[in-house]
Amino acid sequence: MNRSIDYHSTFSIDCVIFGFDEGDLKILLIQRAEEVHIGSLALPGNIARDDEDIDQGAARILNELTGLEEHHLEQLYTFGDVNRHPFGRVITVAYFALLKIRKNKLKPKSTFASNALWIAVNQIPKLPFDHNKIIIKAMERLKNKIRYQPIGFELLPEKFTLSQLQNLYESILQVPLDKRNFRKKILGFGLLVELSEKQKGVSHRAANLFKFDKKRYEHLCSLGFNFEL
Amino acid sequence: MNRSIDYHSTFSIDCVIFGFDEGDLKILLIQRAEEVHIGSLALPGNIARDDEDIDQGAARILNELTGLEEHHLEQLYTFGDVNRHPFGRVITVAYFALLKIRKNKLKPKSTFASNALWIAVNQIPKLPFDHNKIIIKAMERLKNKIRYQPIGFELLPEKFTLSQLQNLYESILQVPLDKRNFRKKILGFGLLVELSEKQKGVSHRAANLFKFDKKRYEHLCSLGFNFEL
DNA sequence: GCAAAAGTGTTAACTTTACACCCATGT
DNA sequence: ACATGGGTGTAAAGTTAACACTTTTGC
The missing domain is CATH 3.90.79.10 (Nucleoside Triphosphate Pyrophosphohydrolase)
Known part of the structure; x- marks a missing residue:
């Protein structure tokens, strides 16, 4: 040595x-x-x-x-x-x-x-x-990566609403997204499981909770699937 | 120190x-x-x-x-x-x-x-x-990057034919591409300048030569353009 | 009953894919 | 005249983008 x-x-x-x-x-x-x-x-x-x-x-x-x-x-x-x-x-x-x-x-x-x-x-x-330079690089990476890898879920609780998810994407990408198109697209991947549970403690209609099906994502990837928002 | x-x-x-x-x-x-x-x-x-x-x-x-x-x-x-x-x-x-x-x-x-x-x-x-591990990582990077940045031109001579370019993409991405669709798309960006010069020393119809307009690419990028093959 | 966010479909514009023949040149 | 790669357009399928109203719940 x-x-x-x-x-x-x-x-x-x-x-x-x-x-x-x-x-x-x-x-x-x-x-x-x-x-x-x-x-x-x-x-x-x-x-x-x-x-x-x-x-x-x-x-x-x-x-x-x-x-x-x-x-x-x-x-x-x-x-x-x-x-x-x-x-x-x-x-x-x-x-x-x-x-x-x-x-x-x-x-x-x-x-x-x-x-x-x-x-x-x-x-x-x-x-x-x-x-500060390192943080800027990290933010660029996050912004790029979130569009073609389903890593947004790592930042949300296990159970989340579609609005929380949309809000996360909007914060990171810094663009507003259309609610209906967002839902259509994200549900279209078949990677979210709708839970029977609902949001609690909000003073308006409670949203449905979802979770991300990581197993299914990995399985689809192995078949050549590519996530892209 | x-x-x-x-x-x-x-x-x-x-x-x-x-x-x-x-x-x-x-x-x-x-x-x-x-x-x-x-x-x-x-x-x-x-x-x-x-x-x-x-x-x-x-x-x-x-x-x-x-x-x-x-x-x-x-x-x-x-x-x-x-x-x-x-x-x-x-x-x-x-x-x-x-x-x-x-x-x-x-x-x-x-x-x-x-x-x-x-x-x-x-x-x-x-x-x-x-x-060997480093080379594998580099090849992955090249394969990913070439799809959303016009870096392929760095590997070709200043003046190149569209077939050479297509061939380069096919080698790196490891998929065959349709000739007409490839040309339509790549010319559609408006980043290639058609030269009056033609290919020489080939025993068939000589192809037109093109060059990549880097200045224009940088200009378009500053206006929010994104290259994507 | 009202404020606040949830949830839901359709259409037009655009993009992608698939596909086949004639042309120019060198040997 | 033939072999080789060069060059070209169209139509169908799929994707994206734009857009507004009804529902549920808590206060």
Whole structure:
């Protein structure tokens, strides 16, 4: 090991974790508990450990913050400008996660964070390092990806109404959608199961609840199906 | 600098360089001139320099091999399994490039390569590290991207026939396309300029040559145009 | 009974697909 | 004169887009 490499540089892992709450797309930011910008709001992240694959590292960070094993997590992009870190050559591999907010009580502390909070994407403050740039990239990815992969469901509760789903798409794509056409199209995929249950606690006609049939989606994919909104 | 980072790991940059020649999609491989697997065929790449942004590093590698400044180059994905490099913790940021083969005489040597050659994608041998995995990822990217960005032109000569273009799409997408429908669609974008020049040296009716109007593409994009085949 | 959101179909415009023959050139 | 690929149009099927009213429920 290490026979011929003289290490002058390293890499970290940062996560852009999206949630959707009360009609707002949000990102989970932490208050840094580690050196460089201690106390600042920033993306959750860490210098990578030597003994874990980078995908595992990202999953660990997400898990330390949320206690959750289950979530959509994928690599986003690697940011490697020479001067992005004040202490030396540190590039960062950014990951992109989608979370159901409601269900998830955040852990108050993790090794790298003294606090964590959900901030609406249009209220993100100026962040240290190149974290604002990373967030912009993540939002582009989400906006593109949601049109051809059924990942929107990862941001909604298990049971949701079609209006919530439409609202999610409208928030992310930043365009209004026609209600009837939206329903026709999304139901047309045959990927939503209508539950007998109805919405509760609303002061108007209660909407039907649906859930996403992931098994069926995977099955259709294996037959060559392509989701596209 | 380096006040608080203890470097145990580093990162390299590898490039998957695509070319298209005689109906075949090809990748540029080198014979390694550096430690670990010296002499093996592999993707062109290097441990990253401390003093260059990773995008610059990728451009340098490409330039050392080909002598070219002009090409499509974008980040592909970062591969970071713990044991991917035999000498320690080295993750690699892979880049993805598209080149016009004809125009480009390869430089015989660069710092990291003793030789370079174009290999058809269906004839890629088993390569060291995780380079085969990187190539698979690059091919997926190319296949997806070519459908919604006009990047195919980067692989063809400046002047090309519609059949060459169709052939390129068919090779990459791995589906046959209808000649009339293909022409209707691609000409319908108004992005191809018909030249007065014709194909030469063929033993049948000479096809018209076209070129891609990049300026116009950029202009249309700024007006909200989306290319989609 | 009224405010608020749920739910529901039809038509016209457009896009996609399928398909076959004549043309120009070199040998 | 023949082999090779170049070049061309139309009709049917499918998809998308535009649009408004009735229903249910809680207050």
